[in-house]
Amino acid sequence: MNSSSEHWDAIFSHAEDSKLGWYEKESTQTLKLLNQIPNLEGSVAFLPGSGTSVLIEELLSKGVNLVLNDISVEALNRVKERLGDKSEKITWICQDIAQPFQDSIPNVDLWVDRAVLHFLTNENDIKGYFNNLKSLMKIGGYALFAEFSKTGARKCAGLKLH
Numbered sequence: 001m002n003s004s005s006e007h008w009d010a011i012f013s014h015a016e017d018s019k020l021g022w023y024e025k026e027s028t029q030t031l032k033l034l035n036q037i038p039n040l041e042g043s044v045a046f047l048p049g050s051g052t053s054v055l056i057e058e059l060l061s062k063g064v065n066l067v068l069n070d071i072s073v074e075a076l077n078r079v080k081e082r083l084g085d086k087s088e089k090i091t092w093i094c095q096d097i098a099q100p101f102q103d104s105i106p107n108v109d110l111w112v113d114r115a116v117l118h119f120l121t122n123e124n125d126i127k128g129y130f131n132n133l134k135s136l137m138k139i140g141g142y143a144l145f146a147e148f149s150k151t152g153a154r155k156c157a158g159l160k161l162h
C-alpha cells in the first residue's frame with residue numbers, strides 16, 4: 001500500500017493523538033538538536049508531514065514561523081482546531097510532499113522531517129521530495145531528518161518503509 005491521503009485521513013479520523021504509534025508528549029530529542037541552531041527565534045521552519053505533533057506548539061512558543069504540510073487534511077484540521085487564533089499565523093500546505101508545490105511558499109531556514117521521508121518508497125517520489133526541499137531552503141539553512149534506522153521497524157502505520 002502507498003502513502004495516500006485516504007490512508008492517513010482514516011488514521012487521523014479514528015485515533016486520538018496519544019494512541020498514535022509515533023506520539024510524543026514532548027519533542028525532547030528534536031528540540032535538543034534545534035536548540036543548537038543560532039537565531040532560531042524569528043526563523044521560518046517547514047515541517048513536511050507535520051501530523052498533529054506537539055512540536056508545532058513548541059516551535060511557536062520559541063518564536064519560529066511555521067509552514068506546515070501534510071497529505072492528510074484530517075491531521076491539519078485537528079491542529080488548526082487545537083491552535084485556535086494562532087493558526088492564522090501559519091502557512092498550511094495540504095498535499096503530497098513528493099509532488100511540486102502548487103502555491104507560492106516562503107523560503108525557509110529550517111526543514112524538519114520527523115518520520116515522513118521513509119514513507120516515500122520510489123525514486124520519483126524521493127526526487128520530488130528533494131526538489132521541493134531545494135526549492136524552498138535558504139542558503140545556509142538547516143535540514144533535520146529523523147527516520148527509522150536501517151535495522152529498525154520495516155513498517156509503520158501499516159505501510160512499508162524505504
Ligand SMILES: C[S@@+](CC[C@H](N)C(=O)[O-])C[C@H]1O[C@@H](n2cnc3c(N)ncnc32)[C@H](O)[C@@H]1O
Nearest residue numbers: 003008049050051053070071072096097114115
Ligand atoms: C509517522 S507520522 C509523523 C507525524 C509528525 N511528523 C510527527 O513527528 O509526529 C507521518 C506523517 O506524515 C504524513 N505523510 C505521509 N506521507 C506523506 C506525504 N507523501 N506527503 C505529506 N505528508 C505525508 C502523514 O499524514 C503523517 O502525518
